[in-house]
Amino acid sequence: MAAIIGNRVKASDIELKDKLVAVNRVTKVTKGGRTFSFSAIVVVGDENGIVGHGLGKAKEVTEAITKGIDDAKKNLIKVPILKGTVPHAQKGKFGGAEVLLKPATNGTGVIAGGAMRAVLESVGVHNVLAKSQGSSNPHNVVKATINALASMRDAAAVARQRGISMDKVFNG
Numbered sequence: 001m002a003a004i005i006g007n008r009v010k011a012s013d014i015e016l017k018d019k020l021v022a023v024n025r026v027t028k029v030t031k032g033g034r035t036f037s038f039s040a041i042v043v044v045g046d047e048n049g050i051v052g053h054g055l056g057k058a059k060e061v062t063e064a065i066t067k068g069i070d071d072a073k074k075n076l077i078k079v080p081i082l083k084g085t086v087p088h089a090q091k092g093k094f095g096g097a098e099v100l101l102k103p104a105t106n107g108t109g110v111i112a113g114g115a116m117r118a119v120l121e122s123v124g125v126h127n128v129l130a131k132s133q134g135s136s137n138p139h140n141v142v143k144a145t146i147n148a149l150a151s152m153r154d155a156a157a158v159a160r161q162r163g164i165s166m167d168k169v170f171n172g
Helices: 061-073 114-123 138-150 155-162 166-171
Strands: 017-030 033-045 050-058 076-078 090-094 097-103 128-134
Touching: 017 061, 017 114, 017 138, 033 061, 033 114, 033 138, 050 061, 050 114, 050 138, 076 138, 090 138, 097 138, 114 128, 114 138, 128 138, 155 166
Parallel strands: none
Antiparallel strands: 017 033, 033 050, 050 076, 090 097, 097 128
């Protein structure tokens, strides 16, 4: 069973699927020539409200991806999903990247680009309108998207936080 701490989750018995977001080749020039290494950004999720991201660096692409998956499993969070979409509009920011997530009606699909799409599909959101503003650096876009998702609250969480009933949340 997954142990939940705040909205952080420990990966114990969760069946996680991984998605590769980006692979970057880095070159270091030494007196002996060029040394290549690779960094890989990976997103893992159970497509049911749990998602995490990781960065792996190694001399080989496959090793970098494996390290990224291991890192992602250490950074899992629980996200509220309401009828296949996000509960409310939310902005997320990390570095120069800003993202906007808005709930969408059934049948809309995931309207998001590259790095955001990987995160949203891994968390299990099927209908969402998303816009990436500012930097398109995949590292920062992934972190900004996870930041926005981590800030999401469902009605039950709002009621608990305010110390009022669910009926009062909706009807004032």
